[in-house]
Structures are given as C-alpha cells and as structure tokens.
Amino acid sequence: MKLLVTGASGLLGRAVMKRLKEISGFSVIGTAFSRAKPPLLRLDLTDYGTVADFVRTEKPDIIIHAAAERRPDISLKDPDRTRELNVTATRRLAEVAEETGAWVLFMSTDYVFDGTAPPYAPDSETNPLNLYGKSKLDGERAILSASSHACVLRVPILYGEVEYLEESPITLIAESLKKDAPQKIDNWAIRYPTHVDDVALAIRRIVKHWVENPKLGGIYHWSAAEPYTKYDMARLMAPVVGADEDKILADDTPSQGAPRPKDSHLDTSRLEFLGMSNKSFFRESIALILKPFLPLC
Numbered sequence: 001m002k003l004l005v006t007g008a009s010g011l012l013g014r015a016v017m018k019r020l021k022e023i024s025g026f027s028v029i030g031t032a033f034s035r036a037k038p039p040l041l042r043l044d045l046t047d048y049g050t051v052a053d054f055v056r057t058e059k060p061d062i063i064i065h066a067a068a069e070r071r072p073d074i075s076l077k078d079p080d081r082t083r084e085l086n087v088t089a090t091r092r093l094a095e096v097a098e099e100t101g102a103w104v105l106f107m108s109t110d111y112v113f114d115g116t117a118p119p120y121a122p123d124s125e126t127n128p129l130n131l132y133g134k135s136k137l138d139g140e141r142a143i144l145s146a147s148s149h150a151c152v153l154r155v156p157i158l159y160g161e162v163e164y165l166e167e168s169p170i171t172l173i174a175e176s177l178k179k180d181a182p183q184k185i186d187n188w189a190i191r192y193p194t195h196v197d198d199v200a201l202a203i204r205r206i207v208k209h210w211v212e213n214p215k216l217g218g219i220y221h222w223s224a225a226e227p228y229t230k231y232d233m234a235r236l237m238a239p240v241v242g243a244d245e246d247k248i249l250a251d252d253t254p255s256q257g258a259p260r261p262k263d264s265h266l267d268t269s270r271l272e273f274l275g276m277s278n279k280s281f282f283r284e285s286i287a288l289i290l291k292p293f294l295p296l297c
Helices: 011-020 048-058 071-079 078-100 129-146 171-176 196-212 230-241 271-272 280-292
Strands: 001-007 027-032 062-064 103-109 152-153 183-186 220-222 249-251
Touching: 001 011, 001 048, 001 249, 001 280, 011 027, 011 078, 011 196, 027 152, 048 078, 062 196, 071 078, 071 129, 071 280, 078 129, 129 152, 152 196, 152 280, 171 183, 171 230, 196 271, 196 280, 220 271, 230 280
Parallel strands: 001 027, 001 062, 062 103, 103 152, 152 220, 183 249
Antiparallel strands: none
C-alpha cells in the first residue's frame, strides 16, 4: 500500500513520515517545495496540472495533506497566495484523489473556531476569526465535498524537533528570550501546545483504522491537554535557556495582527475512543527540544 505525504519537509510532515514508515507493508513517499531534498520529491501544489499527473502516476492509496500556509499574520498580508495553497490546491488535490481512488486525510486547525465556547467537538459550530482559519475551513469543505469518506484532523499550535528555532511559534519564543531587555509576551490567548510526534501517532492510528474500515471519514481532533499562554511558556522556558525571568512581562491584551481566538481547546474524545492516548507533557518535552540549541542567552 502506498502513502503520500504533502508538506513532508515541515515540522509536522517530518514526524508524520517517520511514524508512517513504521507501519509494516506501507511504502511512504513525501513531497515538498521550498525545502525539498532527497528522498523528498519536489512538487509545487499550485501547479495543478503537474500535481494531477503526479498523483495519476504514483497512484497512492492514501494522501496525508499537510502542506499549507499556516501563519495567520502572513495569511493576512498575502490572502491570495494563502487561499491558492490552502483552498484551491486542496480542492484540486481532492478532485484528483477522488478520480484515482485515493483516500485523503487533511490537516486542519483549531482556528476554525472563535474561541468563545471551548472545548470544541468535531461537530461544534465553526466561526473562524482570521483569513488563515477561514482558508482552512474552506479547505476542509473542499476535501469533504469531494469524498464522503475523506478525513479532517484538526490540531492546535505545534512544536517538536525543529531544524531552527523560528520553525515553530513556540520555539520562536525561546529565540526571543535572547533579548537582554524587558519584553511583553502574550498572556491573553490560551494555547494547548501539542507535540508533532503525538499528532503523527494520531495520524498513524487513523490510518490503521482506515485500513480496517475503508469507509472511515469525518472530522477528528487531537490536542494536548495543558493550557498555556505564550507568557506562561516563556516563563517556563526561561530557566532552560538561561534567560532572566524578571524581564518577561505579561501582555494581557489581544495580540496585534490577525485576530486569534481566546481559547479554542479541542475535544479529543473521538480519537480517544479509537485508542489514542499520547499527550506529551510540555515542560519535559520543550526542555529536550531546546537542548541542542543551548546556550541561547
């Protein structure tokens, strides 16, 4: 059985590739664009003719669609490119997948919710506050309208083994702690930082369940359970990287730029029913992730 992962060079994509290769009997191929290097294949998802030819040639049984523009502020500044990648490219990929008989799992976000009534179940009412969230919701609709058996997996803010600290908005906080001056950090929005390895294990669980039940479809959620603001994360990371905690100040107002939900905590019970239980503890995990980059300050 052949499995294709888009966005395989990214933080999540790398973890997904690693975990899916552990499944016996699976051949896993990954595509990337700006950071494509062997064994990943370079593929521009906005080149729709090339994408269609690629899928028709490779004939994957399963497609994990993880490629996206996932930075809300960048989406706000470049809405056309965001919608082209998150919506139009997703729709075209879904159409060729349906044509070739491939099953699709689409990676989405907790930002499809407005953050006013957590926790959110898969069937909770959506109301994205920013263009990024709207584009991912439209991508979900494109995937689910193309096939009644497609899946969507929504996840929150992610962290993991990064190639550089700016790769995740969480490890970017550690990078900012290099500043030897007082700085304000968001203490308004509540996040649930989730390890990409846990998400990859959730995807593996869904894939294995699909192998046993090819009519599997619908929306799933996976998230860690620990609530943190970015200020909380910074205070926790400060002693790890040798930063002065007294210079970390709480900003209790909504952040500038694209609006974010206050608390978009995801209800993960549907995946837990399938036997998923991995939820890494942030304090221990982030210390291990930052270790290769020490000393930062």
